Structures are given as C-alpha cells and as structure tokens.
Amino acid sequence: MLQMSRFQSSSRPFLLYRVGMPGCLRRLACLVCFLGALPAWAQDGHRVALQGGDQLMILAADGSTEWQRKWGGIHDLHVLPNGNLMVQEGAAAVVEIDKDSKDVIWKYDSRSQNTTAKKGTTEKPIEVHTFQPLPNGKVMIAETTRKRIIEVDRDGKVHSEVPLQVDHPHPHTDTRLARKLDNGHYLVCHEGDGTVREYDAAGKVVWEYQVPMFGRQAAGGHGPEAFGNKVFSAVRLENGNTLMGTGNGHSVLEVQPDGEIVWSIQQNELPGIRLAWVTTVQVLENGNRVIGNCHAGPGQPILIEIEPKTKKVVWTLDRFEDLGNNVSNSVVLED
Template structure:
C-alpha cells in the first residue's frame, strides 16, 4: 500500500507530537511567592504560599524539604500543606548571634541531614533532633553570609562537593575538611560585570553534579553556561549563553541528569520569553523540551525538581 505525501506528512506530525508529549515533565518549583507542583500539561496541581529558596528536595514520603527564610531548613507535608519539621541554623549549634544563611542541604541515607552554613563557613551533619554529628570547616576566600555557598552535595564516596559562589570556586572536601579537588570557574578572558540577567558576567557557580565518568558538570551561575570538567580540570564539553536556538542563558542554576541521560538546566533571571527550564540532549545539544511560565512563576525560579 502506498501513501500520498500529505498522509506521510500528517503521520510525521503525529510522531513529532508524541515525542514532544513524552518529553514533558511533572515538576516541583518555587516562584512568585508560591511553592508548586506542575503537571505534565503545565497546569498547577498543587501550591502553597512560600518565599524564595535556593535548594529543593523531595523525600521518599512525598514531602518537600526546602529553605525557609534565610537560615531554616523545613520539611513540608504536601498533603496537609504544613511544616512538620524544621531546623534553624541561625540559632543552633554555636551560631547564636552570627549572621547565617542556608542555601544548601541534603537528606542523608542514615536519616540525618547535611547543611552548608554560609556565614559560619562550615558543613554540618545533624540528626532529626538537631544534634550535631559532624562539622567540616570550609575554605572561603571572600566571606559573606549570602555568597559563601550555593548548592553543596555529599557524594557517594563520602566527600562534599561545594559551590562557593563568592569565590567562583568549586571545592571537594573529604570527611576531615581537607580539599581533595577544586576548580576555579573561568571567566574566559572577560571582565566581571554586575547584575543578575543575561547582561551580567561572572563565575558565581550555583550547582555541580559528579558524573559516573568522574567528570563534573557545573552550572556557572552568571557565567551563563554549563561546563563538563575532567579531574584534570580540562573542559571537555560546554553549552554557552547563545548556543541553543532562540534561547539565552542567564543565571544558570540547578542541574539534573535524567534517567534518559538528558540534562535538565535551570535558567533563572532570563526575562520574559525565555524558558525557566531546558531539557538538553548532551551529545547533540538538541533541546528536547522547555518550560516557560514567566507569567505564573516570575523571573527568579532558581530551583526545580523533576518528579517523574
């Protein structure tokens, strides 16, 4: 049986539509004063009032772990829309009277919590009662409670991978606090320029992911890029500000490596008409999906989490 060109064209459109639909994601995110879950059709299925955040986790029980104010970590019961646990770094374990901000935390497999405390220049691990179990001092060359750190993660090897926003450095610490690897995020020969949008320029890295290869994927913040760096500090892959069709990268924030191998990239402060989130196939740098809800979530969506 032979099909006419029109039928073949229509069938192709159907295939494209199916591919795009399968690429869509159910998301958790915060913006415009609300924490929300957005379904695969882009509709809000759950929301509650909540201020700005710099980190976001979804626990096995479905609850959210988020920043609350400047220095608290809070667990939200999604069904009840209420805080069921919190820890205030500004008032606990020796920080009373200090200016403390928390921009990174991580639930641990043993039930404890890792918290990076900006202002105290330390990583701590606590149990759910708030008892201090471990303290690791960090190297910070430009101390500031707002910029000592952005995202930090405890790795499978027990080390800690920390984005030092103010220093423009990514540092890996072992359990004793010794720096075992660090990377100076490059400016690529340009002079730093202030601001938060596409017009700014800098090395204020926001997040990093250690890949199975041993390389490290880095979201460079106002460097408007994502870099893949080897242990020897060689850049072997990158995507730059204007490289993707019709997309301008601004403050590049969260990174997720999806099960399909694609990268989910946060694009904060990019302005109206630009996606808040981009799914990229790394080998071809093909954009397979974008999320753009500027009117709903505004210009400061720094954190997202794929829920599918």
C-alpha cells in the same frame, strides 16, 4: 527546529516546547490554544517541583498545577521518597512540609540552634543556601559565616562538622549548592570564590576548580547582561567528571578531574534561547541534562532539557507569566 504550543491549565497559560513534533500533534497543539489541555496520550513533559513568584509548586507533566502552597524564595529543594518536600525557609532554616496537610512538620534553624557564638556576644548573620536529606535520616546543612557543613538528626543534634575554605567570605555568597558524594566527600559550590571544591570528611580540599572568566571582565546585574563566575551548582557524574551551572557565567561546563573542559553549553549556543543565571543542573535517567535558567526574562525558558551528545533541545518550560523571573531551583521528578 522548535515547535511551540500554547496550553491553558489552572486558568493560566503556559508554554511547552518539543523538538520534532509530528504534523498531527502540531495541528493538535494549535487547537489547545482554544480547547484547553492536551489529552493524556499527547502529553509530553515532566513533573517538576519548583518555587516561583510566591508559590512552592509541583507541576504535572502537562504543566497543570498538581500541588502548591504559598512560600518565599529558595535556593535548594528536595522531594523526599514519601512525597514530602524539604525546602529552605527564610534566610537560615530548613523545613520539611507534609505533602497532604501542607504543614511544616520539621524545622532546623541555623540561627537559633547549635550556635557557635560565645555567651553574651552576637553572632554575625548566618545564611543557609543548601542542604541535603541523607539516606541515613540525617540532614546535611551548609552554613555561611560559620563556614561549615553539619549533619544533624531530626532532634537537631549535630553529628558531624566539616570546615569549609572560603577565600572571599560573605554571608550571602559563601556557598551555593552542595552535595554529599557516594564516597563520603562533599562537593561544594562557593559562589563568592567562583570555585567548586571537594572536601573529605575532615575538611581537607581534595579537588577544586575555579570557573574561568574566559578573558572577560565581570559585569554587574542578574540577567543576560551580567557576567561573572558565581557558580551555583555542581554534580559529580558517573564518569568522574563534574557538571556545573556557572551562575552569571551563563554556561554549563563539564570538566575532567584535571580541569579540562570536555563539554559545555554557552550563553547563545542554543537556537532561540539565551542563558542568564544558570542555576540547577540535573542529569535524568535517560542521560539528558536539565538546565535551570533564572533571571532570563520574558520569552525565555526557565528549564531546558538537552540531549548531551547532539546538544539538541528536547523540552523546555516557560512559565514567566505566573512564576516570574526568579525560579532559582527546580527538580524534575522521575516516577
């Protein structure tokens, strides 16, 4: 059974939940409603980087605000080894923000840099929904409309280009999250196609998986009432399987290379929780899985940590009151 505690931090209330909380901590949690944040020995959460409302934030393990600055909506987010944040700006730019000054110290804008439009012509709208800082210092960026992945250096020079297959092209849905794998391939979520594809360095599709509709008809909207297969995220696991957040499919699926589903979480499977637009999936060092639950509405968590073998919910984060209903990307920070 989930226990609920109400904490007060940064002048804003928020909710943290833990399963199996001992009686002494339950009583302490009740006191927190009146006395403020838990003492350090009783804190039991995660540091999290995310964007919600009009703020880009890092939350401490007790839920208090550790770092923030005003920022618009995003679909991808990375915290660099030096503590700086890499995030999208507007529809088509990727920037690095200095953690101390909070200034933008690097920027690549796909609409104005390395354009493919012929001289005297106007290129169709370009959007960037995903990117990845690479160990070699370059940045991988997926560009819609151009239907390509590029790797650029910090001077903006393109060092490689990989064409992408898009069956239902649209500037806003060609891609969602994409990641470069250890083998040099790219794992790309194509929202409009409802498909995850793995590409080699030449752009050849070497594996793909179409998210099933499970016999249901598509339904419009963004909340729990919607339905589709607009896949948002995919992670290649150590066992070779792929873990994916299915967007408006309201689920998390783990599939084998042959496409068999071997593990899943469905919309109403978790007690007291209803999944809406499932965005990010993250595997923690302890093996637990963190699910992003966007557009779920009040009273529903925006992040859910699950122990995969038992499917036991061990932690959730609910900040609807100050972060709103559109927290689409987050990163649990494991120091």
